[in-house]
Amino acid sequence: MPSILLLTTSPRPGSFSTQISVELAERLRAANPASALVHRDLAANPLPHMDSGFTAGIHKPAGALSAAEAAAIRMSDELVAEILAADTLVIGTAFINFNITSNLKSWIDYIGRAGKTFRYTASGPEGMVKGKKAYIVLASGGIYSEGPAAALDHATPYLRSVLAFIGITDVEVIRVEGVNRGPDGAANAVTAARAQIARIAA
Known part of the structure; x- marks a missing residue:
């Protein structure tokens, strides 16, 4: 059965990226x-931030794990299973301090697993999460797709790099940008984003 994995991450009430x-x-x-x-x-x-239970547990056999390590690895295994089972990934994130939300970074830390989502080969790392489509919905108060602030967008290249590293190279970005630009900023941003998702769904 085809599967869509939707990740929403914004802590803001009425979040445009979530919507x-x-x-x-x-x-x-x-x-x-x-x-x-x-x-x-x-x-x-929110996921707990990566701690010693996880960083130590990923290097131990199952029988040698402490209770805290086993819990961290179980959570990571569950997250990895979700992304491996999905055909399509939809990631919604707010643009905070020029990058993604910290809770999305925690998710990335837990799914970036050697031997699970990527592996090391003689020719370098190889992603193991292949044949999937990803959509990134990025909401921002200003305009970062072009113009003088474009260099401050660290979220889009970071997410593209992380996804490519684990094998997802078919990535489309839907921007909801300029939401803080005057009374019509949010309405115009949502209208443009909805037009893009209508084309995608068609």
């Missing part, structure tokens, strides 16, 4: 009703 990413995931599912939709809300249910 548009949910709409995109629902439209993708409507276009293929047989698809399963798995929604992980990292704002409402």
